Amino acid sequence: MNKLLKKSLLWPLAAVAAIGFLSVGCSSNGEFGSSSDAAEKVYVAPGEHDEFYGFFSGGYNGQLGVYGLPSGRHIYTIPVFSQTPTNGYGYSEETKSMLQTTDGFVPWGDAHHPELSQTDGETDGRWVFMNENNTPRVARVGLDEFKTQEIIEIPNSAGNHASSFVTPNTEYVSAATRFSIPMDEKNMENMDVSIDSYKENFKGTISFIKVSDKGKMNIDFQIMMPGFNYDLSHAGKGPSHGWSFFTSYNSEEANTMLEINASRNDKDYIAAINWEKAAEYAKQGKGKMMPGKHYRNYIDHEEGGVAKSEVIEKVRVLDPRKLEGIVYFLPTPKSPHGVDVDPTGQYIAAGGKLSTVIPVHSFAKMEEAIENKDFEGKEQGIPVLNYDSILHGEVENPGLGPLHTEFDGKGYAYTTAFISSEIVKWDIETAEVVDRIDVYYSPGHLMIPGGDSQNPDGKYLVALNKITKDRYLPTGPEMFHSAQLIDISGDKMKLLLDFPTEGEPHYAQAITADKVKERQKRFYEIDDNNHPRATKSEKEARVERDGNEVHVYMTTIRSHFAPDNIEGIKVGDEVYFHVTNLEQDWDVPHGFAVKGANTSELLIMPGETLTLKWEPKKPGVVPFYCTDFCSALHQEMQGYVRVSPENSDTPISYGTGE
Ligand SMILES: [Cu+2]
DSSP states (O other), X not given: OOHHHHHHHHHHXXXXXXXXOOOOOOOOOOXXXXXXXXXXXXXXXXXXXXXXXXXXXXXXXXEEEEEEETTOOEEEEEESSSOBTTTTBTTXXXXXXXXXXXXXXXXXXXBOOOEEEEETTEEEEEEEEEEETTTTEEEEEETTTTEEEEEEXXXXXXXXXXXXXXXXXXXXXXXXXXXXXXXXXXTOOBOOOXXXXXXXXXXXXXXXXXXXXXXXXXXXXXXXXXXXXEEEEEEOOGGGTTEEEEEEEOTXXXXXXXXXXXXXXXXEEEEXXXXXXXXXXXXXXXXXXXXXXXXXXXXXXXXXXXXXXXEEEEEEEEOTTTSTTSEXXXXXXXXXXXXXXXXXXXXXXXXXXXXXXXXXXXXXXXXXXXXXXXXXXXXXXXXXXXXXXXXXXXXXXXXXSEEEEEEOSSSEEXXXXXXXXXXXXXXXXXXXXXXXEEOSSOEEEEEOTTTTSSSOOTTEEEEEXXXXXXXXXXXXXXXXXXXXXXXXXXXXXXXXEEEEEXXXXXXXXXXXXXXXXXXXXXXXXXXXXXXXXXXXXXXXXXXXXXXXXXXXXXXXXXXXXXXXXXXXXXXXXXXXXXXEEOOOSTTOXXXXXXXXXXXXXEEXXXXXXXXXXXXXXXXXXXXXXXOSOOSTTGGGOEXXXXXXXXXXXXOOEEESOO
């Protein structure tokens, strides 16, 4: 790596964090004998499938990218928190309710951590959950249809960063607030108070969302926490099943210039939450039902896949100062970012971004310290365990700016070092570094398929790099972020592949393709289409006026619309095109677009009905057409709508010229 570039990446954080970082020794470059050896490892022949599905959050594009591994091929993008014109998600009448919140319609989101559902501590391929950081929400994406099926808003939270992490049987998805806000403990109101009253008024919350067998999410309880910033989380497993661990920084409770003011304490905390005990308290009716208005939006498969919204007014809030044994603080150096639990569930590793070591806590020692009340003291009423009593070991020389760790299931852990741009492999038992490899550049998260579960597939590792600089053809000031695939099957890590990623992937997860691909829906049965405005045959196609609302019941099949000539629409009308795709074959969607529509096009899957709302502004004859190249006569797939002036008496008429 270019030395100058490396220095320039190191400079900003090092300058601020005036602490003595250890210098990193000579890194092994882990190169293959030749690049063709690496090419062979990632080559997936035309027509062959990749071994893994990779799900990469899109960061500020609010979407979920689907990549094949090891090829790095971008296969698909699932819209989650953002309106997406590719398929009309968030624009169509059927999907726009998915983006409703107590702040109104929010058509954008900052997606961070995709998390596969688990059964018995293993990824099961049912769902991917993903958090929205900005307007706190958690989404559930169904891997039968690769669609967002539910989004729940997180009330009494600001900056839903430590989210959406699952427990080993997907009992819960957890969500902790990154930013604390002033919260009136009587009514959970975000108070209009001076920001300077931070220490006095600001609080955080950690929410536990219960997931039903069918995937339905509801907030079972929230835990009121001191006003720190909660950053990441992972659930315990095996012996630590029933616990979840959350990093916090800003235990200084600073409200300005956090880069300095929140970097003063030598240690912040990992909050260890006994969610099993908290759930028991919640079940007993302990804590209080408090205001916590939030939306739950879901695709109603019983009714044509139309998204519905419900508003929930209250949530149960547990106070750990009163309910003993649900929260303990584990002192952890220094401003920790990631927290990761190894596959055996015995060890808890933290990525202290300003720390010179990776602290590894022992769950057994933690339990013993709790048993013996081996506390350093209390922090705002919550017991703080003794650091030396709970420590398994400290990994020395872990690289500069350690952030996140995943595991290969063979006794090793892999940690990203953001500042020194490397992945460091260490032995979990001995806490000794055994290998390191440069990445290009500045990795945030890293991912091993199943790497946060009880059964990792320790074949590949993906580094999610924040800075690309000279790695690809330049594209002006903005460049795509980048992932790097590393072979971890042997003793030495070997770099195999760079591939660009869209948006700003924060985290990714991957799963053996076999767990997902056999269950794919290929099209929707037209006979099962229970959309209230479905048109199941061309004979039923029609146009109906109801005041100034006009409903067009339209069908598509290669290669025409029915009806394709429509008259009697007037300026000032609200026109709803309910388009049903009559095709019954895989991979034959049709599109629909009409000039001047300020929503987007629609992309309608076979057997599905979607609705585009259009408000024509000018008289004239306006074309509409299919946007998806569906057949050799796709260009012929078109129609016309005649728009008359507001006061005209042109009657409604429609047809296909028969
Ligand atoms: Cu078409």
